[in-house]
Amino acid sequence: MNFSKRSPFVKEIMFERIYPSKIILPMKMHYGVPAVPAVKTGDYVRIGQCVGVPQKGAFSVPVHSGISGKVSDISEIRLPNGIITPAVTIVNDMKRTRLDSIKPRSGFKISATETINIIRDAGICGMGGEGIPTAAKLKRARNEIVKDFLVNCLQSEPYSTCDLVAITEYPDYVVMGACACARAVGASRCVFLISENRKEQRKALSNSIDKIKSDFKDLEFDIKLFRERFPQGYYRLVARALYGKNLVLGETLEKSCRAVLFNCSTMLACWEALSDNIPMMSRIVSVTGDASGGHNMLVPIGTPVSELLSNAQDVRNGSDRIIWGNCLTGIEIKDPEHTPVVKTTSVISAVRRAEVPKTPCIHCGLCSECCPMNLSPNTIYEMLNQGLRQKASEEGARDCIACGSCSYVCPAGINLTTAIASFAGEGRIIEVNSLLDNSGLEDMTYDNYEAPALGGTSLLEDYSDDDDNKNKKSSDTITLPFERDKEV
Ligand code: SF4
Ligand code: SF4
Known part of the structure; x- marks a missing residue:
């Protein structure tokens, strides 16, 4: 849509700070x-x-x-x-x-493992979805040997503009976070996905890339333009749009496309943690x-x-x-x-509370037309109503990404999304678990995390010198451009 x-x-975008x-x-x-x-x-x-x-x-x-x-x-x-x-x-x-x-980090080299650990200890999780711990996703991407590091700057949901504000206000942080994480997972290409209509944000990203690409000569940069429509940023839609692949439930972007996808606001948070200990x-x-x-x-x-x-x-x-x-x-x-x-x-x-008259399905076909996963929501809804779960599954119900479009367009006021998405929800659990299971993430759990003592420093301080880099394998060593007073 x-x-x-x-x-x-x-909407006209306004930006305010609230205490x-x-x-x-x-x-x-x-x-x-x-x-x-x-x-x-x-x-x-x-x-x-x-x-x-x-x-x-x-x-x-x-x-x-x-x-x-x-x-x-x-x-x-x-x-x-x-x-x-x-x-x-x-x-x-x-x-x-x-x-x-909480102060700028400067003058040291940082390894891929340390990058991921800083992000882990900063409590960062995906800001655009289920809140999957970012460190776990990075670790998984590193294990899978991905080529493309994709940054989702699409923000296609109606009314939402927070990611666009993050790009406009802090483009250098978004790009630096992406570069640091791309290096940490060993990717060779950093690709920003953005709507073709977002000219201001595209320019901000381009300017930032131009400014810092000399520090990341090992990375290629690209900005891919998408049509302005909803939904856009879901990883299976991205796999289809960028790589022409229709991923089935449980298939990952990492394995199937050698790519990993992160939200741009999450990248901003990562760079705040890496550069400023925030x-x-x-x-x-x-x-x-x-x-x-x-x-x-x-x-x-x-x-x-x-x-x-x-x-x-x-x-x-x-x-x-x-x-x-x-x-x-x-x-x-x-x-x-x-x-x-x-x-x-x-x-x-x-x-506003919209009063939609409730009627039986009038078979207008609008729900099928708008479904990004090419499902027939009205057919699946009927099957689920009749308890035909197996048939609904065969009809593709588990592929529903809960975008809400079918309910939104339905002139009969039928709440298709709730019925289909909750059925598919079991599949989403499988999906998220497939990201986290059997992927060598054992060290993403905490054996003994201690809260900093009152008046003490945060756990992040543990990474404030380069002692940790000793004895690192060369493949684990990356260099991030933390130079004193360098503007990013
Ligand atoms: S909520 Fe599910 S069934 Fe409805 S349009 Fe979105 S993906 Fe299709
Ligand atoms: S949009 Fe509503 S009325 Fe139209 S086919 Fe789908 S369920 Fe039926």
Whole structure:
């Protein structure tokens, strides 16, 4: 679907920074086992401090605070997606006191293993999808020997523009993060995927590539233009568009196309961790919809949705639904005050409640026309309704990527997506597991992760000199251009 041709979906992009009065940090914002709170009520925490440690021996991700202040509560919360997780609430003292370890890294060589470990310890997970730990995906790509390192700059969801803002505001960081990660996995080509309509962002990426390519002579660079349509960035669609391959469930981009795909905002977070020792503690979120302007807010992770809304005064005008995610596939938020922005929240949508008359299927064929996976959603829906799961499977139901397009276009108001996507959801679990299983990721678990002592430095500080590079295999050694005062 081409939302850019539907004028209400195109917003003027605004960029703001928000300092919330408190943050609520869920211990599970990623694919894997929840972290364990490493602070107690009454503790003082600083910006960058680890407040949630990965469970010993578990596939997990640490959680860091993006504000300074006192821990006021540690209790279980329920996220809109149904996940129940412990959460640490911190009241902002507005002093912005940060850990001493958050400072530019300079003057040393860094190995591929260290690059991946820094990203692991910074708590970075994919910011555009299920929150798969980025280090695990990098490790897997390194094991699979990929050639192409793909950076998804497409952002095709209606209203969302946070990735575009990341590119416009921090193009050098996006490109540097991609180069560093491409080297870490041993790729030879760094390819940025972007919509042909995004001229400003294309120019920003081109300028950054020109600026830094002399530091990465071993890498080829390319910018691939895609048509503006939704959905675009899902890896199976990218495999089809770039390599002409139709991947079946469980087939990976790495194995089938010798490529790996990352979101551009994730690359920005990686470079912040690598260059400035900044763990994943903030992100840009679009606050937008048919009832509001195109706000984009740089917020600490954990910021309550209510604080975003109060900073976007136009949101409430005429809107009566606030959605956690995009308006096609997101989940309605019932309690914005206690619902936080998590690492994977790219957009909060404010939409009017549309009253669609519900009728039986009129066989208009619109759902099949718009399905990016070439399915017949109405046929599959009927099969599932009749309990014919095997037949639905044979009809390709497991290929559904939950894009929401079929429900959106259906004039009969049939919620095709929920039925088909939840059936396919079992397949998605297989898909994600296929990424993580049997791929030599044992060392991506944490044997003994310790939260930094109060007033101490973050775990990232462990990588602040080049001692770790001794005894490294040559294939593990890469050089990143950390030169003092060098502008990136
Ligand atoms: S939600 Fe699934 S069935 Fe519906 S259009 Fe998207 S991919 Fe096709
Ligand atoms: S879009 Fe709705 S009404 Fe049209 S064929 Fe599909 S299910 Fe039936």
